[in-house]
Amino acid sequence: MLLSVRAGVRAALLASAALLPLAAQAQTTSTDAAAPAAQDDAAADEGQIVVTGQTTPNRPLITASADITLANRDLIDQKAPRSTADMLEMVPGIFVEATAGAVSNNYSVRGLQGGGQRFVQLQEDGMPILYGGGGADFFFDQDLTIDRLEAVKGGSSGVLTVNGAGATINFISKAVNHEQPEGAVRFTGYNYGLKRADGYYSQPITDKLAFSVGGYIQSSPGVRKNTNDYAGWRLKGALEYKFDDGGYVRLSAKGGDMKNAYYADQPYRFTDGDPAGVPSLDTQFGNVGGRAFSNIAVPVSTFAHSSGYREFNYDDGIVAKTWQARLDFEKPVSDSVTLFGHGRYLDYSYDFNGLFPGSGTGNAGLTSAVNYLTPGAASPINDLLTAGQAAYPTATRFGIKNLRTGQVIGSNQTALLNALNGNGFLQRTTLNHDAIDAYDFGFNLGGRWNYEGNGFTNSLTVGVMYYNTKRDQDQSATASVVNDVRTNSDVYDIVALNASNQVIGTLSDNGLVSYGDWGAGIRSRKDSSVSLYVNDEFAIGDLHLDAGVRWEQDSATAWDGNTAAVNQAVPAGTAGVLTTVGSTWDGTYTVRKATKKAVAYTFGANYLITPNFSVYARYANGFQMNNVDAITGIELYEAGVRAQMGRMFSGSATVFRTNFKNQNYNFADPVNPSVQSNINADLRTNGVELDLNFRPVPAFSIDFQGVFQDPKLVNLAINGANQSGFEGNRPERTPARLFTITPSFKLPNGLGEIYGRYKYIGKIYADAGNGVALPSYGVTSVGASFNLSKQLQVSVNADNIFNVIGLTEGNPRQGQTQAITDGYFYARGIVGATYGGSVTFKF
Secondary structure (H helix, E strand, O other): OHHHHHHHHHHHHHHHHHHOOOOOOOOOOOOOOOHHHHHHHHHHHHOOEEEOOOOOOOOOOHHHOEEEEEEHHHHHHEEEEEEEHHHOOOOOOOEEOOOOOOOEEEEOOOOOOOOOOEEEEEEEEEEOOOOOOEEEEEOOOOOOOEEEEEEOOOOHHHOOOOOOOOEEEEEOOOOOOOOOEEEEEEEEEEEOOOEEEEEEEEOOOOEEEEEEEEEEEEEEEOOOOOOOEEEEEEEEEEEEEEEOOOOOEEEEEEEEEEEEEOOOOOOEEOOEEEEEEOOEOOOOOOOOOOHHHHHEEEOOOOOOOOEEEEEEHHHOOOEEEEEEEEEEEEEEEOOOOOEEEEEEEEEEEEEEEEEEEOOOOOOOOEEEHHHHOOOOOOOOOOOHHHHHHOOOOOEEEEEEEEEEOOOOOEEHHHHHHHOOHHOOEEEEEEEEEEEEEEEEEEEEEEEEEEEEEOOEEEEEEEEHHHHHHHEEEEOOOOEEEEEOOOOOOOEEEEEEEOOOOHHHHHEEEOOEOOOOOOOOEEEEEEEEEEEEEEEEEEEOOEEEEEEEEEEEEEEEEEEEEEEEEOOEOOOOOOOOOOOOOOOOEEEEEEEEEEEEEEEEEEEEEEEEEEEEEEEEEEEEEEEEOEEEEEEEEEEEEEEEEEEEEEEEEEEEEEEEEEEEEEEEEEEEEEOOOOOEEEEEEEEEEEEEEEEEEEEEEEEEEEEEEEEEEEEEEEEEEOOOOEHHHHOOOOOOOOEEEEEEEEEEEEEEEEEEEHEEEEEEOEEEOOOOOOEEEOEEEEEEEEEEEEEEEOEEEEEEEEEOOOOOOEEEOOOOOOOOOOOOOOOOEEEEEEEOOOOEEEEEOOO
């Protein structure tokens, strides 16, 4: 019965897509729909300077020569995002791997390999959340203070911001209300334990001065089963003064202290070509993390931590703290010239306590408990067993000791070992404690000159951007433990036993079987960047011509902690047979300095054939600064059509080609995880992007957003050696097809809305060698909102209602030629069916 219902709902959603004129021309939003209103609001909100790929005030979106997406508050609420990554799914062409939890998720643009956040810049009110772009979702989350999302892919993105040549995603705050008091409170809850309260309030103080304040508090164990609850808060406020001539000056500040759960890979098995779970570890909500990983003292270099120990505490999860002060202004100095400025100082940190099952050891670390305890090549801890034989020569055998229960099982008790948790497996799990302490100062100052001549208009924007950032990182004391394979798994000591299975010695250190797995782990990065930019938008009749250029110089410094020639001894009294702390920082640095310069440029054209139909084309050449490392280039070609037909239809269709040049990143060598291997490759992607809205009657609409692309690896080298066998492969974690269909029905008399959503993610490969293919999947969601009064709204939604298994990555720490071993492998997947809702009161 369930299968027939599932098939029926999917068929209905896919049939909805068939109603769309897919061959038709397109425009991102319709003139009477919500998103064009967002474009109008951007022009109307005094004091709101927004970078969405255009600098001409009041320019209709249909005349744009860039690929722009808009989503207002209503669309955001319909999406019901539970993370910033969920918000990014609203932008066609962005592939999101939203499986790490609320933060630390991966997203990529137009065929770039997954597993990172390169070329995508997240902004808040027109300024980057972080200069480098990566990691921004640690320090930002949407709440009631956010009014809408605006995004531009390619085009002027690489000119009007830094490190965002692929896409800029701009989260725009609600305008401070100078007319009357307004406010809202919202209470949200979900079946997995999320509890959250949001609030927003704004009012005028005088006829020229007004303020706003908003934020949220929440508590959540995370979407997977967890023994811990993570709490936190974020708060933002603004004070704005309006000038008589329409300009403004706004002082704002925000802060936060948030804890979140984090999920990495876990074991899966393949059954008849489909991923499935391991007994005692559910695919949909299973989580190996739990109490066993609380307060583990890991031996480390005394140069990194003077006590000789660094604590790993899974209970903390990810702790992200922020404090920011910001000043914005816009001031007309004549009828045609306006000066503007945006500046902010951000102090931020995070303390990351994450579990990485299978890291370094890969599938080899997932094997039977019997293999673990049998000396030889089949044991993932053979080095430890060899040291144990030397330390305890009278031992008859080895065994495991459960640190929670104290139970000891010897290697000769094969029936008990094979029955362990119904699967008989043990695994090695890496404890990754990564701390960042940083600041990020930046400003964007410039002017805009609007000129209207005889039959033409021109808008010229010039400006300077400056960023000064410093990040200190401590990723020392990365170690691994032996644990079982189940939710809330137990950690085990490896023990030496006599003939009666009595413990005569302990090989491990409270479950720890290795130290210093990922190297010394001490590093810092500093950037001092200056950009000069010009963007011009010229219109004559129905023709719009756009061009922009940005020159950037980054004075960069990198400090990398040196590894000692001789590893430091473990502190006196440390249990086990390991004698050193592993890869050891010696207290000194290798310092590299470089001054990097690059130019980004773009030009495009739009021709309005009729008031409701246009064609456009754009070329962009941009780059990503990488501190002292080589600059990465990106080249984007696109051409498209936009159309709108009253209420009935609006949409856009874009063909694109993207060339990513010299993609360079490191990965852990599976043989020796403390050694970093390097990949350098070019990527080429050809594709088509569709963003369509069809509204046959006022009460019913269908949205279709999709990308169909063909990404390929070219000229790939690993550690400088060309890999001809990789030529033409699909970049890892990059789908060729992804689309979303959203039919919605508005209830009569403004009573609310009911909607469905079907999201399809095509097959991806876990590795650049294309050795492990993760199958395609589709997720069905439903929701409804009910306006009980003008002030009171109730919303409910359910995600993945058919409990589909979907995998977004394999084991990125297993290398670039992954495989499935005896039917088992490591991967990270989406969660099962979740449901919840919110109550909002506006006043």
